[in-house]
Amino acid sequence: GRFDVDALAECDSTSSELLRRAERGAPSGSVIVADRQLAGRGRRGRSWLSSADGCLMFSVLWRSQRGLAGLGGLSLAVGVALVRALERLGASGVRLKWPNDVLLATPAGDAKLAGILIELAGGRREAQVCIGIGLNLQTPAGEFAQPVAGLAQALPALPERHDLLATILVALLGVLDDFAECGFAAVKDEWQARHAWQDRAVRLIEDGCAERSGICRGVADDGALLLETATGCERILAGDVSLRVN
Numbered sequence: 001g002r003f004d005v006d007a008l009a010e011c012d013s014t015s016s017e018l019l020r021r022a023e024r025g026a027p028s029g030s031v032i033v034a035d036r037q038l039a040g041r042g043r044r045g046r047s048w049l050s051s052a053d054g055c056l057m058f059s060v061l062w063r064s065q066r067g068l069a070g071l072g073g074l075s076l077a078v079g080v081a082l083v084r085a086l087e088r089l090g091a092s093g094v095r096l097k098w099p100n101d102v103l104l105a106t107p108a109g110d111a112k113l114a115g116i117l118i119e120l121a122g123g124r125r126e127a128q129v130c131i132g133i134g135l136n137l138q139t140p141a142g143e144f145a146q147p148v149a150g151l152a153q154a155l156p157a158l159p160e161r162h163d164l165l166a167t168i169l170v171a172l173l174g175v176l177d178d179f180a181e182c183g184f185a186a187v188k189d190e191w192q193a194r195h196a197w198q199d200r201a202v203r204l205i206e207d208g209c210a211e212r213s214g215i216c217r218g219v220a221d222d223g224a225l226l227l228e229t230a231t232g233c234e235r236i237l238a239g240d241v242s243l244r245v246n
């Protein structure tokens with residue numbers, strides 16, 4: 001596999017732009033990186049906020065040979081690739097939060113360093129996914145529901161943007177190859193080893209549903225969260241759910 005990177009000064013969202021290109025037949029391996037996003041997105045229409053130069057934002061188009069059924073756990077696998085890349089650059093304290101966040105352990109507690117957004121692309125053809133990654137370089141300013149962090153907090157000096165992107169893409173290539181072969185199971189142990197909230201009491205927030213509480217017992221081979229509740233161990237699939245520590 002190889003990546004073909006297109007660098008833009010500005011766009012609405014690298015994921016929106018890449019999804020449009022996928023509709024027009026862009027191949028697997030297409031990457032868009034932008035200095036600025038005017039309408040960065042998280043899940044369910046939530047926004048991803050970034051100041052110019054404060055965040056590395058890019059999206060990768062990838063054709064899954066596993067079909068759509070095997071895609072559970074892809075956002076977790078991408079998190080493992082980010083951990084590998086950031087650790088290679090010398091960062092420590094990088095942790096993973098199910099299903100799509102990368103956290104940094106700071107003296108003040110865990111703070112969100114990066115977010116991963118996986119969307120289906122090119123629906124009419126073979127299964128393609130758009131993998132969108134926003135990695136804070138500087139701690140973003142503003143009001144956030146959760147604490148936020150920047151990579152500058154974890155490294156004595158920030159790498160050049162293109163070196164950072166290249167390091168992440170190399171790590172991503174390795175993880176996606178493993179994922180294509182064995183699914184999330186290929187990197188499950190690595191994910192578990194960096195699990196931010198292992199054995200912690202959490203609340204599960206589902207849209208339009210009552211909250212459920214339980215203890216995070218890790219993840220299954222398909223990427224489902226194993227939540228120990230009063231009534232037993234439940235497998236939670238990464239739909240429209242968010243987790244919070246109690």
Ligand code: ATP
Pocket residue numbers: 041042043044046047048049050055100101112113114115136140144145146148149241242243
């Ligand atoms: P959460 O991360 O809150 O559990 P989520 O994984 O479902 O929820 P999304 O639904 O994708 O997250 O929404 C994006 C979240 O990221 C929002 O909660 C938003 O406040 C937060 N956010 C937006 N921009 C940044 C940023 N630059 N750094 C860290 N967090 C951000």
Ligand code: BTN
Pocket residue numbers: 012013014015016037039040041042043048056057058059100101114115116117132133134135
């Ligand atoms: C999350 O926090 O849950 C996901 C955030 C994903 C943000 C990235 S920034 C690059 C790409 N383009 C977008 O509009 N979103 C993703």
